[in-house]
Amino acid sequence: MIREGGTAALSLREATRRAGVTPGAAYRHFRGRDDLLAAASRAIQEQMTARMRTAVPPRPAGEVSVAEDAAARALDRLRGVGLGYIGFARAEPGWFETVFFGAPGVGAETGAGEGAGEERDHEVAPPFLALLAALDECRDTGVLTAERREGAEFVCWSAVHGFAELVIHGPLRDAPAEVVDALSVRVVDDIIAGVR
Amino acid sequence: MIREGGTAALSLREATRRAGVTPGAAYRHFRGRDDLLAAASRAIQEQMTARMRTAVPPRPAGEVSVAEDAAARALDRLRGVGLGYIGFARAEPGWFETVFFGAPGVGAETGAGEGAGEERDHEVAPPFLALLAALDECRDTGVLTAERREGAEFVCWSAVHGFAELVIHGPLRDAPAEVVDALSVRVVDDIIAGVR
DNA sequence: CACACCAAGTAGACGCCGTTCACATCGGCC
DNA sequence: GGCCGATGTGAACGGCGTCTACTTGGTGTG
Numbered sequence: 001m002i003r004e005g006g007t008a009a010l011s012l013r014e015a016t017r018r019a020g021v022t023p024g025a026a027y028r029h030f031r032g033r034d035d036l037l038a039a040a041s042r043a044i045q046e047q048m049t050a051r052m053r054t055a056v057p058p059r060p061a062g063e064v065s066v067a068e069d070a071a072a073r074a075l076d077r078l079r080g081v082g083l084g085y086i087g088f089a090r091a092e093p094g095w096f097e098t099v100f101f102g103a104p105g106v107g108a109e110t111g112a113g114e115g116a117g118e119e120r121d122h123e124v125a126p127p128f129l130a131l132l133a134a135l136d137e138c139r140d141t142g143v144l145t146a147e148r149r150e151g152a153e154f155v156c157w158s159a160v161h162g163f164a165e166l167v168i169h170g171p172l173r174d175a176p177a178e179v180v181d182a183l184s185v186r187v188v189d190d191i192i193a194g195v196r
Numbered sequence: 197m198i199r200e201g202g203t204a205a206l207s208l209r210e211a212t213r214r215a216g217v218t219p220g221a222a223y224r225h226f227r228g229r230d231d232l233l234a235a236a237s238r239a240i241q242e243q244m245t246a247r248m249r250t251a252v253p254p255r256p257a258g259e260v261s262v263a264e265d266a267a268a269r270a271l272d273r274l275r276g277v278g279l280g281y282i283g284f285a286r287a288e289p290g291w292f293e294t295v296f297f298g299a300p301g302v303g304a305e306t307g308a309g310e311g312a313g314e315e316r317d318h319e320v321a322p323p324f325l326a327l328l329a330a331l332d333e334c335r336d337t338g339v340l341t342a343e344r345r346e347g348a349e350f351v352c353w354s355a356v357h358g359f360a361e362l363v364i365h366g367p368l369r370d371a372p373a374e375v376v377d378a379l380s381v382r383v384v385d386d387i388i389a390g391v392r
Numbered sequence: 393c394a395c396a397c398c399a400a401g402t403a404g405a406c407g408c409c410g411t412t413c414a415c416a417t418c419g420g421c422c
Numbered sequence: 423g424g425c426c427g428a429t430g431t432g433a434a435c436g437g438c439g440t441c442t443a444c445t446t447g448g449t450g451t452g
Contacts, residue, residue, distance in 0.1 A: 013438060023439080024403050033439060046337070100366060124367065154362060154379050155386050162358025166350060170296060171320065183350055190351050194390020209409060219410080229410065301427050 002040055007099045010037055040044045048125040052084035074137040081134045082160045082188040089164035131156060154196045159191040198236055202293045206233055240291045246321040248280030270333040276358045277330045278384040285360035309330045355387040
């Protein structure tokens with residue numbers, strides 16, 4: 001349901017209907033619609049990281065790792081993470097909409113959890129972890145100084161996520177695919193240049 | 197209602213209730229809830245551009261415009277647009293959420309309008325226009341080459357909009373204000389560096 | 393073996409929502 | 423003076439999320 005129609009299209013009643021069950025049964029497994037949405041969001045994030053992993057080709061078997069090659073590989077990985085993120089958003093806009101946006105409303109009413117043992121949802125999202133790893137690799141291979149590494153994840157994530165939204169909801173909504181392709185690499189390359 | 201609670205908090209019934217009127221009356225002025233939301237979005241965008249205009253200090257009265265100064269002023273204006281955008285998103289997250297995201301669902305079912313004279317909503321948003329103007333000024337003053345100017349609006353908008361989302365919904369949700377302040381200028385400066 | 397127990401599901405209700413339709417009302421214009 | 427269009431009303435329909443009391447079927451234990 002999320003896949004076609006986005007977050008708003010997730011209906012608890014419709015979900016139970018498809019499961020061949022009455023609406024009340026859902027409350028045996030989820031605290032409510034929001035909880036169901038959060039569970040879906042987690043499932044989607046796994047798919048997303050998997051896709052981002054396959055988007056960047058695995059390191060070639062040759063072990064001739066001159067420092068220069070290691071740096072180039074780190075840069076390629078960083079580009080792959082960014083382009084993979086954008087690619088996922090374009091391929092599955094409904095899923096994408098849910099991932100980083102689904103759970104909390106705009107109000108700050110998330111405080112005052114019920115129990116004490118409540119595990120907060122503040123664990124870092126897997127796709128964000130992939131970005132962190134790529135940036136660390138850039139620092140370790142000398143592509144990024146330690147100073148420039150600091151906070152770079154926010155700059156990179158901002159640009160890539162913002163572009164994804166631009167393509168899905170914004171003025172690039174119905175631009176031809178080749179234009180979006182070209183702009184994708186432009187955004188990723190420019191942001192990497194700016195962050196170095 | 198949108199201001200506190202975001203897009204989802206806009207209820208047509210509640211709106212008519214506050215207006216002291218029955219729900220049906222709304223349909224004399226709007227085609228439905230989506231149309232009301234679109235009207236609200238337009239109103240918000242005007243407020244947003246006004247705020248972005250005041251965020252960048254007006255040009256000093258001195259008319260000693262060496263080319264160098266004109267370039268510096270163009271750069272300042274570009275920074276101001278970016279920081280104003282982020283500032284608006286932080287000050288009014290509910291409004292912000294609606295502006296670039298309110299109207300269409302994720303599906304592409306916007307086609308097949310009813311009448312022939314239907315004016316499409318593809319007119320460019322005013323805050324985006326402010327960005328275009330700032331970038332043009334950068335080109336005219338030599339800050340940006342004509343080649344680099346091409347498509348730069350998408351790179352800039354991506355970074356700034358993405359950062360705003362990061363602050364509102366993402367891992368920077370409850371970061372202290374000073375950290376967000378510092379990261380804001382980092383993002384804006386890095387993206388300008390990358391785009392040049 | 394029998395029994396208590398508990399997870400899972402059901403039936404039905406409540407209040408909110410968006411939307412529609414037939415009907416009232418009231419002001420301005422020919 | 424009578425018409426008409428804009429505006430609002432009242433009631434209804436179906437869908438939604440959520441809650442509560444009640445049934446049921448399997449499982450582990452005395």
